[in-house]
Amino acid sequence: MFAHVTTHNLIFATRFEKCSIKLTATEQPYGCKAVKQQKQRTMSRPVRFNIHPKEADIHDNIAIASMPEGLQGEGYFATNLEKVVGLARKNSIWPLPFATSCCGIEFMATMASHYDLARFGSERVGFSPRQCDLLMVMGTIAKKMGPVLKQVYLQMAEPRWVIAVGACASSGGIFDTYSVLQGIDQIIPVDVYVPGCPPRPEAIIDGVMRIQELVHNESLRRRNSEHYKALLGSYGIQ
Amino acid sequence: MSLTNDIVLQKLQAAFGDAIVNGGEPYGLLTVEVPKADIINVLRFLFDDETLKFRFMTDLCGVHYPDEAGRELAVVYHLHNLEANVRLRIKVFTSIHEPDVPSATAVFPTANWMERETYDFYGINFVGHPNLKRILNVDEMDYFPLRKEYPLEDQTRTDKDDEMFGRG
């Protein structure tokens, strides 16, 4: 037979549907307007943090990416290939969340509906390095984990970007110990560093937006250039 | 008659005599010291005895006292009698030149990883452990980092500017 939980006098939910605590009219921490009465809903809705929400006007609220400069005519638009490719790439980055510790939980909060990284095109997080563009290293990397991180980086296909989220990934953070790698840039090249311990989701989003700028402005030749090869060479990567 | 620290101490001393050294009751937790040759018998006695019933091992850790000659390394066991709600702390001391202590895994399977961690940090060799190898540090590490003579920071760093840290 199936097992079930036996509890001592545990009564689910019914006692809380009639919660005795009410928000009194005198508690107005944010301002002076009267609290709008919300219709009693039976389904729980995502939490709204504005106690006085304004009705959202969506008509002017949709952001459309701006067109690159180019020559336009009847039925054609000529522009720079790099700009088009940059535009397409930057709004469809597939991140690989390499989450090791506390920053990973803030990343989960960033991916969740309140901060929603998916708005930036990063809807599909992948865990296979072969399929991803952006390696997000979030959390402390210990020396034991270093080779694993390098393996994952090597498996990624060009073009690839790396963002070091959090103090531990950027520089070892508060852990200046024998077992912690003092920053992942000891072993792999990093494009953007996001400081914080852990960084707020807004900071992580800012980091992703900087990566988007880098992606947008990157030359198509960069990955084959001598400069880039020398950079990788300095890390021992062919 | 409920189990108290005095009864525990009495029964231990009745069974093992002078081997048990009473370490007092710091903050209410009875602490005794046992020589390493007897530790498994003591643990087994505490486990099997029907009034003592210390059948849960809460913790096992090591301590390094570099100043005490012949007793540098200590292994501290915390036991708990869940039914009578009595705790006990047992200490075993050993010399740093012969850091061999019998393994408690035969009595408490939970001691497996705890002993591996203690070995990893202090180099205490648990005799009879099924798989004594490093658990938290890298396998190639050749020293025991939590001993007092080793520093906290990684000494091979070249990028830290001592001037900035006030050590220049």
Place this chain on the structure above:
Amino acid sequence: MDQNSAIILPEGSIEKTTTTLNVGPTHPATHGVFQNIMQMDGERVVSTEQTVGYIHRAFEKLAERRPLYQITPITDRLNYCSSPINNMGWHMTCEKLLGVETPKRVDYLRIIIMELARICDHLICNSIVGVDTGAFTGFLYLMQYRELVYEIYEEVCGSRLTTNIGRIGGFERNFSNTAFTKLEKFLKEYPVALKEFENLFNRNRIFMERTQGGGAISAERALAYGMTGPNLRAAGVDYDVRVHNPYCSYQDFEFDIPVGTTGDNYDRFMVRNGEMWQSLRIIEQAYQKIQGFTGAEAEVYHAEVPAYYLPKKEDVYTKMEALIWHFKIIMGETAIPKGEVYHSVEGANGELGFYFISDGGRTPYRLHFRRPCFIYYQAYEELAKGAMLSDAIITLSSLNLIAGELDA
């Protein structure tokens, strides 16, 4: 699901060997960095070997270098999903050593914060068990409530996740009205969301068939492995540190301990759900009690121990004596008695213990964290033996392994 059915090979077939599968340190299903090298017989797990230490940050060595207040930020990073519990546990250990008694109002405020942290941890664990069985929605809806709890933490201590909350003897500031407003909002909205979550999972046939029977452990084996917390309670043993060794005035509260029967994944899930309800009950009681304090008592938020409690920031920035005291306390120059103390609290994963040996100096001589995750992860081999791979993964996530606590 029948774990004992072996694959019967026909007569004369070639003896087969097992395949080695590395469920490596980076894997979406291991929520954290630990590695299992599994020997597989087709889809079934024959044995696993766990490797931990991929995030070993040497907390215990670090603690030997830091005075008491500087250790609080590293205790945050043990079980980072519920860091206030770790912080409070550490402050209580220091208070035990220093002989500091906290007033009742401080205890009740601490309990509110600790139970909120427990709810946060359990909600992540349960929603991730849902994600691993394929149901992503529960996770998204419940994570919103973590955001509300983060707002409450921000009102109290300024930080969301790694809170570094509190002081030895109490809190850094009194809870503001906004904090209580947000708490009321949470108490009103979270039960509705949790009920919805339970409607989705508890009697869901797919979920039940996936989780029941998997990762079962008997009470004797669980005790032998040193399991504590919801994993042990799911196996049938009602050991809870809050009841057995009450700390922080838990004895003033009325709450039940949900207990399972077989210790399988479903029981662990249900026990965590039950514990969330009990935590809500405790928070409600604590809030009523706090509202019962009037006059001067309602302003108490710390014990009067000027030798260990950091002075108010307004004074530190304006008065010389307060600045000096602040510096001395942070650097550990106030008197710390010699002694050794072991104090444990009921963390979200079990008995989180702090074994603190002090030699009278500024920093601990030895500080050892009794980390529940580290101790019960040993049991994983026994739990996953014979299971199919997907069910072994669900067992892994239902154990609620937090890598920070595993490796310390």
